Amino acid sequence: MRQLSPEDLAAWLADPAREHPVLLDVREPWEFRTCHIAGAQHVPMNELPRRLEELDPASEVVAICHHGVRSMHVVHYLSRQGFERVYNLAGGVDAWARSVDPAMPVY
Numbered sequence: 001m002r003q004l005s006p007e008d009l010a011a012w013l014a015d016p017a018r019e020h021p022v023l024l025d026v027r028e029p030w031e032f033r034t035c036h037i038a039g040a041q042h043v044p045m046n047e048l049p050r051r052l053e054e055l056d057p058a059s060e061v062v063a064i065c066h067h068g069v070r071s072m073h074v075v076h077y078l079s080r081q082g083f084e085r086v087y088n089l090a091g092g093v094d095a096w097a098r099s100v101d102p103a104m105p106v107y
Contacts (some may be wrong), residue, residue, distance in 0.1 A: 004087040006093060007097040009053055013039075021060035021087070026074050035093055035105045045070050051081050052081060060085040066107075068092040 004012075010013035011017055023040040025032055032042045043051050045065070054063065062085060063071035070092050075088045089096065 001072065001079070002087045004088040005090050006100045007063060009089060009096075010100045018095055019060070021062045022055065022057070023064060024061050024074070024094075025064045026070055027093075029056050031107070034107055035097065037064065037096060040064060045074060048074060048077065055083070057081070057083045058085075060087070062087045064089045066092045067094055073090065085096060
C-alpha cells in the first residue's frame, strides 16, 4: 500500500503540470461537513461497494479519512477491485490540518 504524506499531497495539488488525483473522502457525513480538503469527493466507507462505479479504476485516487485507518482499508479494497493507482493519506485530515492547513477545523 502506498502512503502519501499531507505535504506530498499538497505539493501534488499545487503542481500545475500534474493531473489532480481523485480525493476520495470516506468519512461519515457529519465528519465531512466539519471539514474536508477542497475538491474532495465524499463517498462514506460503507457506501463504497455500491458506489464503486462512480470511480475510474484508471485514475489516481487518494483515500482520506480522519487519521488514515479507514482510508487504509479502502485502499486495500480498491486494490482488490482492480484499482492500481491508489494512495492512503497518512494521518488523514487531522494530519492535513496540522501540517498543511492550520485554518481547517480539527475534531
